[in-house]
Amino acid sequence: MREFTVPPLVTSPHVGGLADVVFDRAAAHPEEVAFGRKGPDGRWRDVTAAAFRDEVLALAKGLLAEGIRFGDRVAVMSRTRYEWTLFDFALWTVGAQSVPLYPTSSAEQVRWILHDAGVTACVVEHEDHAMTVGSVVDGLPRLSRLWQLDDGAVETLSAAGGRIADEVVHRHRMALTPSTPATVIYTSGTTGRPKGCVLTHANFMAEADNVLERYASVFRSRPGEAAATLLFLPLAHVFGRMVQVAAVRGGVKLGHQPQLTAAALLPDLRDFRPTFVLAVPYVFEKIFATARRAAESEGRGGPFDKAVEVAVRYAEALEQRAFGTGPGPGAALRVRHQVFDRLVYARVRAALGGRVRYAMSGGSAMDRRLGLFLAGAGVTVLEGYGLTETTGAATANPPERTRFGTVGQPVPGTTVRIADDGEIWLRGGQVFSGYLGDPRGTDAVLRDGWFATGDLGALDADGYLTITGRKKEILVTSGGKSVSPLPLEERVRSHPLVAHCLVVGNDRPYVAALVTLDMEAVAHWLRLRGEPRPDPGELVRDPGLEAAVRRAVVAANTQVSQAESIRTFRILAAQFTEEHGLLTPSLKLRRRAIEQAYAREVEALYRT
Incomplete structure (x- = not known):
């Protein structure tokens, strides 16, 4: 089959913007629980639809008081937390556009995005982020305001907006149309400099409303059960932003978890109990x-x-x-x-x-x-x-x-x-x-x-x-064989001891791979064998470990022809990390950067 269409279930509205649902929901169901918010004591507390509306309105007034105007772009650099959602809807209420930044972004990445987007103000989570922005501010003549969440940004702005009348905010909100840009989200840049994707209010409405309608049975696992989800995806990524918008539009109780680690996430999943x-x-x-x-x-x-x-x-x-x-x-x-x-x-x-x-x-x-x-x-x-x-x-x-x-x-x-x-x-x-x-x-x-x-x-x-x-990742060996690395990499990575696998072979006589280890899994594997944990340099030469990885490679090779199979591999002592520029924030491999960083190891794979 070459083409397949599924008709829409919901027609997107012809007027208004994403912030309207905050005010409509609060008017219709003011006591309905809209959010779960974790306090400093570790306890989850409910935030009603009316309370969230009031916070959005107060913050929107503060943004206007501080000079944010319709069409301005405001960057947000933070982990996933309640205040990010609050800023998103406050910015949309006054017709501004949010520009997300990953909290792990380098100074050069921050400089490029803030400059390319023409950002006039920036919200950061803490002092380290503020210093990152400060280090590049000389090249950003349009950037004039910086607010810090951990230093009371929400409270400060809300207080500053006290003199702004409600109707001023609503005039801004009513000026929005679905075609108005809502956000500029930059691609992760796996193959080059990130590009800013302009997404409109209509884009989010079409996506969220049709997903909500089609998958209503998913959100509520049992009839009559109130839907709830814990958001731990980064809000700098489009997936997280779509979840946020869909939850608010669909009346789904939304919680935020900033740490994507098992140690932090699993306890909050048990306490929040999402559907x-x-x-x-x-x-x-x-x-x-x-x-x-x-x-x-x-x-x-x-x-x-x-x-x-x-x-x-x-x-x-x-x-x-x-x-x-x-x-x-x-x-x-x-x-x-x-x-x-x-x-x-x-x-x-x-x-x-x-x-x-x-x-x-x-x-x-x-x-x-x-x-x-x-x-x-x-x-x-x-x-x-x-x-x-x-x-x-x-x-x-x-x-x-x-x-x-x-x-x-x-x-x-x-x-x-x-x-x-x-x-x-x-x-x-x-x-x-x-x-x-x-x-x-x-x-x-x-x-x-x-x-x-x-x-x-x-x-x-x-x-x-x-x-x-x-398309850009297809390898062509020196023998003219085209190889898609993704299926091979995914199959090798499915082994519990493997963290990442990068397949190489472009303009080479055969296909080979670089493999990194899941050190937590390796430590467990060694404990079961009663072996001490050596340093990483010795660990990668462990015969038992090499045999286990080889079995993963052999299993992956069963999916492809001999010409496409991985002939040899190298286990690396280090990890592919975002901090070293080898992974995108969404954990995709930066192929070019990895091959450059490990050029010597790649060459060694082809020495006869």
Whole structure:
């Protein structure tokens, strides 16, 4: 199939902007809980729709009092927290545009984005961020204001706006139209300098409203249950921003968690008890790895592996029944599944707070087997696909017919087309209006209403999309063989001891790989073997560890032809990190930077 369309379920409004829902919701249901906010004492407290409206209004007055005007761009550099959402809606209330910055951005990245976007003011989280901005301020003549969240920015601005009348704010809000730019989100820059994607209020409305309508059963796991989600994705990323907007528009209780680590996240999931979560595959991989290590530490590694196998078979049987290719789980399989549900699967659900039955995953591909296990354990992860340019999800798996290993069908209001060269083209109300100040770059990707994504994929007969690679990342060996590195890398990375895998081989005689280790998993592996933990330089030469990684490589090679297979690999002592410029903030590999940083190791892979 070359093209598949799903009609819209919701027609976007012809007037107004994103902030209107804050005031409409508060007027209709003032005591409805809109947010959960974690206090300094670690306790979660409810914020009503009316209370949030009042905070947004007060902050919007303060922004006007400090000179922020309709169309101004204001940067926000912070981790995911309640105040970011507050600033977003206050800025949208006065017609300003937010420009997100990752809290880990370097001074050069900050300078480029603030300059390119013509930012007039900046909100930062703490003093370190303020110093980063301060170090580049001489080259930013338009930047005139800097506010710090940890230094009382919200309170200071709200107090400054006391003399501004409510109707002044509402006049600004009423001047908005859906076509007004809402935000400029910069791409992660895996292949070059980041580009500013201009997303309008209409883009967010089309995306959020159709997703809310189509996936209503996902957000509320049980009939009559109040929907709630804990947002731990970075709000500098389009996925996090879309979740934020959809939660407010859909009346979903929203909480914020700033740390994407198991140690910080899992306790808050247990306390907040979301009804659904939206995450990247990394989070689900960590939950699985944590559960497996706990079982092994208790001497139950064998039973855990059996539970995984039963869950996978059970979910596969349900998948086959959904698509009319099988009868569903047999009696013996159902009995085994019930036994393991009490012993193993209940613990997995408890790790997510106990109420989650559905989750959404995006940002990168999820291993099919992991998705099947989680579904068999009672948490169906609906994998999707989207880009900054599409305001988040363009495709997603439907809950009633999930096809694991694919990124699903087009979300309502979206058309997916596969071009002659295999490139994925997208069309819909959520597709961006262009790159800021870059008409040539815009023209290169927007073609007669279609957005050319640069990704490669295939549509099956039911309209389910599978991502097969990225055009710019295709390797061509010196023998002329074209190789997509993504499937190989994902398969190697699915091994519990592997953190990252980078496949190389462009203009080389064969394909090879650089591999980094998950040090937490390696430490656990060594404990089980009763071996001391050596320093990283010695660890990478451990014969047992090398044999384990080799098995992962061999398993990956079974998916491809001999000419496309990984012939040799090198285990690295260091990690690919965002701090060293080797990963994007959304944890994608910066291929060019990695190959440059490890040029010597790459050369060694091809010495005869």
